[in-house]
Structure formats: C-alpha cells, structure tokens
Amino acid sequence: MRRALFVGLIQAALVAALVVVAGPAAPAEAQENQYDTLVDVRMGERVFRAQCGRCHGRDGRGNDETGAPDLTTGQFSRVSSDAGMFDVIREGIDGTAMIGISPRASDQSVWQIVSYINSLNLDPADYDLPGDAARGEQVYAGADCSSCHMIRGEGGRTGPDLSTVGSRLDPDEIATSLTDPDAEVAPRWWxxxxxxxxxxxxxxxxxxxxxxxxxxxxxxxxxxxxxxxxxxxxxxxTTSTMPATEDLSASELDDLVAYLFSLRRES
Ligand code: HEC
Ligand code: HEC
Known part of the structure; x- marks a missing residue:
C-alpha cells in the first residue's frame, strides 16, 4: 500500500516535471507562420525533398509503398491548420511511420516546409484572373523571357525553370516577381x-x-x-538579374500572369 502510494507520488512528480519541461516551448497554435514568402517556399521545398521525399515522393504526391499520403491535395486527415501541420512535422504521428523531423531542424525550417506544402495546392478554380492565358503566351514569347527561363525544355538556364511555376506561386506572387524582381531573390540566383x-x-x-x-x-x-x-x-x-517588366501595359501583365499561373504539373 505504502509502496503503491510512493510510486504514485513519483509518477505524479515525473508528470509535473514533464509539464514543466514542455512548458516554455510555446505551442505552435500560438504562432503564426512568418515564413511564407517565395524564398521560404523554395527553402521548404529543398528540405522537403531531402528529408520527406523518400516517403512522400519528391513532389509530395505520396507513395503507396511507404503509405505516406499525397500532400498536394489540400485535404489532410490529421491536420486542420498550419499550426497543426507544424506539430505533425515537428513531432511526427505516434504509432505510424511518420516520424518527426530531426530535432536539429529550426522552427523556421519547419514553417518553410508548411509553406511549401501549402503551395502544392494552388487550385486555379480559386482565382478569378482578369488576364487571358493564350494572349499571355504571346506576351511571353515577345518579351525575351526565354533567354533566361526554360518552359518544358525550351529556353535558357540563367533563371528558374517556369514549367510548373503555377503550382508553386499564386498569381500575386507571380505578379510581384515580374514587377519587382529584386523583392526576393533566393541565394541560388545571386x-x-x-x-x-x-x-x-x-x-x-x-x-x-x-x-x-x-x-x-x-x-x-x-x-x-x-x-x-x-x-x-x-x-x-544579391539583386536579381531579371529586368522588371516596365514596358508592358497593365493588361499585358495580367495576361502574362494568367499564362504563367496556368503552367502547372499535368494531373
Ligand atoms: C518514413 C516515412 C516518412 C517520412 C520520412 C515522412 N513521412 Fe510524413 N507521413 C508518413 C506516413 C506513413 C504518414 C501517414 C500517417 C498516418 O496518418 O497514418 C505521414 C503523414 C504526414 C502528414 C499528415 C498528412 C495528413 O493527411 O494529415 C504530413 C503533413 C506529413 N506526413 C509531412 C511530412 C513531412 C513534412 C516530412 C519531412 C519532414 C515527412 N512527412 C516525413 C511517412 C513519412
Ligand atoms: C536576364 C535574365 C532574365 C530575364 C530576361 C527574365 N528573367 Fe525572370 N527571373 C530571372 C532570375 C535570375 C530569376 C530568379 C531571381 C528572382 O526571383 O528575381 C527570375 C524569376 C522569375 C520568376 C519567379 C520564378 C520563381 O520560381 O520564383 C518569374 C515568374 C519570372 N522570372 C518570369 C519572367 C518573365 C515572364 C520574363 C519575361 C517578361 C522574365 N522572367 C525575364 C531571370 C530573368
């Protein structure tokens, strides 16, 4: 009897100690994702490919063999918010192959992965764009973009490949990258x-x-x-080599954005 009580006390003390240890780390729900810029999405993509790709696939589309779900659909069974996704990536899911990311990964890096996963689910139907993609393709061809950019194997390599830019960037982000190329330049393009x-x-x-x-x-x-x-x-x-598209009219710019946003992975 005594002994049982004693063990109980030790357990209670341990639980208290654990609570104290867990205390200072603010739960992710209390935080907002501060790392959701284009550069963050790209950093997140890099870490994802290195650390998550072997189960979830390099492009996040899942893998039947590992049982890791497709993360590109925007539908999650375990996650209902950015903070929830942060926790799943950080802690893993008990009793499944989904293990948490290395404890050495910074919070910033985890948020960047969250941003990357969110970026995989841009649905064209969610956007009502003023521009016309077919006209935008003409604008693209006329504006010498392909001297730096590749689309489906055609073009230059001194800028990012744009073949699937519409699955990575939303229309606002695309517009910003056209009008203000220096706004965010990933180190790779320095x-x-x-x-x-x-x-x-x-x-x-x-x-x-x-x-x-x-x-x-x-x-x-x-x-x-x-x-x-x-x-x-x-x-x-550290500025971009990409010239800002100053000589395009507002409607040409809209068309160009519509065209670029239409460039996505074939589904
Ligand atoms: C060893 C294989 C493996 C690795 C590595 C792995 N995962 Fe998973 N992941 C899984 C499995 C399996 C599940 C499904 C668990 C379940 O719900 O049964 C899962 C579930 C998830 C979910 C929840 C999906 C949902 O529908 O709620 C997210 C988000 C996720 N993983 C992200 C990541 C990220 C980000 C990384 C890299 C940091 C990663 N995973 C690394 C196997 C893995
Ligand atoms: C002199 C080379 C050059 C030319 C010409 C050029 N770009 Fe770029 N572009 C870059 C570089 C380098 C980057 C990456 C750095 C940055 O974000 O500005 C970039 C970034 C972009 C991005 C963001 C892509 C991403 O994955 O973040 C888009 C979209 C883009 N360019 C579209 C265009 C379009 C459309 C044109 C033609 C009107 C064009 N570019 C002309 C070099 C160029």
Whole structure:
C-alpha cells in the first residue's frame, strides 16, 4: 500500500516535471507562420525533398509503398491548420511511420516546409484572373523571357525553370516577381561580379566556390573559372538579374500572369 502510494507520488512528480519541461516551448497554435514568402517556399521545398521525399515522393504526391499520403491535395486527415501541420512535422504521428523531423531542424525550417506544402495546392478554380492565358503566351514569347527561363525544355538556364511555376506561386506572387524582381531573390540566383586583372568585368551565376577558386556561368551560359588570387575583385550581387517588366501595359501583365499561373504539373 505504502509502496503503491510512493510510486504514485513519483509518477505524479515525473508528470509535473514533464509539464514543466514542455512548458516554455510555446505551442505552435500560438504562432503564426512568418515564413511564407517565395524564398521560404523554395527553402521548404529543398528540405522537403531531402528529408520527406523518400516517403512522400519528391513532389509530395505520396507513395503507396511507404503509405505516406499525397500532400498536394489540400485535404489532410490529421491536420486542420498550419499550426497543426507544424506539430505533425515537428513531432511526427505516434504509432505510424511518420516520424518527426530531426530535432536539429529550426522552427523556421519547419514553417518553410508548411509553406511549401501549402503551395502544392494552388487550385486555379480559386482565382478569378482578369488576364487571358493564350494572349499571355504571346506576351511571353515577345518579351525575351526565354533567354533566361526554360518552359518544358525550351529556353535558357540563367533563371528558374517556369514549367510548373503555377503550382508553386499564386498569381500575386507571380505578379510581384515580374514587377519587382529584386523583392526576393533566393541565394541560388545571386550573381558574382568579377573584375579581372586587366580591369575587364564579368558577371554570372555562382556555380561553385571554394577557398581558392570560383566558377560562374555568364548570361550566354558559358562557364568561367577563376583563381581568386588572380582577380582584382570579387563582388556578390544579391539583386536579381531579371529586368522588371516596365514596358508592358497593365493588361499585358495580367495576361502574362494568367499564362504563367496556368503552367502547372499535368494531373
Ligand atoms: C518514413 C516515412 C516518412 C517520412 C520520412 C515522412 N513521412 Fe510524413 N507521413 C508518413 C506516413 C506513413 C504518414 C501517414 C500517417 C498516418 O496518418 O497514418 C505521414 C503523414 C504526414 C502528414 C499528415 C498528412 C495528413 O493527411 O494529415 C504530413 C503533413 C506529413 N506526413 C509531412 C511530412 C513531412 C513534412 C516530412 C519531412 C519532414 C515527412 N512527412 C516525413 C511517412 C513519412
Ligand atoms: C536576364 C535574365 C532574365 C530575364 C530576361 C527574365 N528573367 Fe525572370 N527571373 C530571372 C532570375 C535570375 C530569376 C530568379 C531571381 C528572382 O526571383 O528575381 C527570375 C524569376 C522569375 C520568376 C519567379 C520564378 C520563381 O520560381 O520564383 C518569374 C515568374 C519570372 N522570372 C518570369 C519572367 C518573365 C515572364 C520574363 C519575361 C517578361 C522574365 N522572367 C525575364 C531571370 C530573368
């Protein structure tokens, strides 16, 4: 009897201790997702591919073998809010293969994954766009966008592939990326400006860099390697190489947005 009471007390003390330990970490419900910009979506995509893709598929569409559900439908059985999704990613789901993300992952990184998963579910039917996608395709062709961007295998590589941009970005985000390219530039699209020993300048996307050398790809997709000790200066440029679309009319811009938003994965 005594002994049972004693054990009970220890259990109560343990529970109290656990509650105290769990106390200071604010529950996710109390938080809002502060990390839902384009760059965050892309960072989330990277982590997702590395850490979740083996079960949920690289594109989040699920995998029958692992039993990991399709996360692109916007319909979840265990999750009803961003905060709930945060908790599932953080803690996992007890008794299932769904294990929580590495404890080393920051909260920021978990929120970025939430943003990425949310971005997988952009439904064209939710948007009533003023523009016309077919006219937008003409605008695209006339505006030299393809010198930097690839759509379905055609075009350049000095900007992101736009083949499925409509499943990643909503129309507002697309419009912002057109009118204000510098608003958010993921580090991958930063460039290096290098002044050679003879004073000439060259600029391009940074492909590799180590202590001694740097390799860049210029606008014509030529690769250049430099010994850092042999150049006059090296400067990182964090603005976008993409020109703002200033010379398009408002209606051309609407059309272009409608066209880009229509570019999505075939379902
Ligand atoms: C080892 C395989 C595995 C890995 C790795 C994994 N998951 Fe899961 N995940 C599952 C399974 C299985 C389920 C379904 C669990 C259940 O409800 O029975 C699931 C469920 C989920 C759900 C809930 C879906 C719903 O319908 O409510 C989310 C969200 C989720 N996973 C996100 C992620 C994220 C993000 C990562 C990476 C950080 C990840 N998962 C890594 C297997 C995995
Ligand atoms: C000189 C190269 C260049 C040209 C020309 C160019 N872009 Fe870009 N674009 C980029 C780069 C680099 C980025 C990524 C950096 C950023 O976000 O601005 C980008 C980003 C974008 C994005 C956001 C994509 C994403 O995944 O976040 C869209 C949409 C886009 N461009 C559309 C266009 C359209 C439409 C045109 C033609 C009117 C165009 N671009 C012309 C280089 C270019």
């Amino acid at each position: 460039t290096m400006r290098i002044v050679r020993a003879d004073g000439s300048t060259i600029e391009g996307l940074r492909m590799n860099e180590d202590t001694f050398t740097v390799r860049i790809m210029d606008h014509d997709e030529n690769l250049w390697s430099f010994m850092k000790s042999e150049v006059r200066s090296l400067e990182r440029v």
